[in-house]
Amino acid sequence: SQQGEEDPQALSIQEGENATMNCSYKTSINNLQWYRQNSGRGLVHLILIRSNEREKHSGRLRVTLDTSKKSSSLLITASGAADTASYFCATATASGTYKYIFGTGTRLKVLA
């Protein structure tokens, strides 16, 4: 079953705008990761945030984690056409099995 639910399911923005997508999960986690997938290709790792971290940055990406609300958000600033993709969150349970469960995904379209 899906661990994570993401919203929105789809998002269209203009080039240069910021995009925010959210991920909610159900059980305690060890860490949460965000991935990008371009048009049915393999997934590219974006960022990992551990359960004891609240915010993390990587270039134009900002990820927050609120373990009390069991939610995370991914912010992409100054978006460009190359950011058009599907974005997934993945969570590993605190039991440390290294089995990652993926969210439902957000399809982002950046319009020129």
Next chain:
Amino acid sequence: SAVISQKPSRDICQRGTSLTIQCQVDSQVTMMFWYRQQPGQSLTLIATANQGSEATYESGFVIDKFPISRPNLTFSTLTVSNMSPEDSSIYLCSVVTSGNTIYFGEGSWLTVV
């Protein structure tokens, strides 16, 4: 990091046949996993490929349908057996490194006709 090669990248298969997907990693890894992504959907974990022992399957997936081999720490295969159109999906091999990051192959697109 880890570089993962998957073969085939794409195939069209006849109903009732079987196809084996290969996954090669450029370094030795303990954890290898196989995921399925049906059209327009998220990823679903099929099984954990264990080196030297039988794979561990998730609920809804069975060994007879998805036999997995893991002969060493850099290689694994997933076979999709007796295929039906419902098996049309992207199949993805992944590994987890010591830093807990998951790396994926480019995926194998299967279309069953």
